[in-house]
Amino acid sequence: MVSSELGPQLQFLTDAAHLLSGSSPETSSFLMSRRTTLLVDHDVPVSDHQRQHVCSCCGHIMTPGQGTELKIGLDKALKARVRKQPKAKGTPAAASSSQRPGISKVFTCGKCSSYTRLQLPAPKALKARGRNKKVDQHQVPPADKRPAATSAASAATTSTEPARLSANASSKKRAKNRKAGLQALLINQRSGQNSSASSGLGLSFSDFLKK
Structure with missing residues (x-):
């Protein structure tokens, strides 16, 4: 939770950095890095939206297509771990769904070339069999x-x-x-x-x- 004294400072740094991002990128990066430092010093968690918007290393405002690269794909490391784990016979399907590999977004900063990885939740499994049974019960008479x-x-x-x-x-x-x-x-x-x-x-x- 941002305090009443810290809120105006963060808002000022954010507005000033966005205004100077085109004319003075160095100053804009400095202001955003200062904003990130204030959040860390006051133990305020940085949301995923802020992480994908601003580089946590240099403070550069990342915009895909303007020097910043964005790649979307499956998390290969998690997918490999799931394949290596032995499957237990009595393990329910709900427990294994939490370990399924999800989609990850990787941002490459256009200034310092650092990576910012964001993990998205895995999609829920579709219950196709139950839906087919319901359709059959409504269409086919006894x-x-x-x-x-x-x-x-x-x-x-x-x-x-x-x-x-x-x-x-x-x-x-x-x-x-x-x-x-x-x-x-x-x-x-x-x-x-x-x-x-x-x-x-x-x-x-x-x-x-x-x-």
Whole structure:
């Protein structure tokens, strides 16, 4: 925790060093190294963000691409140690995950060529098997339920077939009766026309009454 007296000094040194980094790099490095010395003297821990931003040896403000190099890769030393260690049969997977090699960032100072290594935490192991089991349980129905659904569908199909056949038979019967009625009406009309033609004038007794 930075004290109230030390905070303004650190802020002044930081602002002044960044303002002079372009015009006077030597003065900027001196101010940042003085800032690092104040942190160490007051037992204030230096965070990883400050370590990757300022060189702890010379105080140079490290900017990747402007003289400073940045390399990202696996920690080879930790990876080699993990390979050499014998694996115990009863060791759980959670205990071994803490020793897995993570990704490291290595900054090379553009002024004094010193290295600053930062270790990033190892990624967590993916639980692919558990996820696949959950997906299978949601997608594939149980074996004892599938035959019941199939039998219910077949029973519904067989029950609808007689109803459909009876409906077709009744519609055909109605059409046949309608056709027979039309034919009888047509025959009656034709017989009436023939009887009127045979009488000569086509007049009936009601026609004489109207006159």
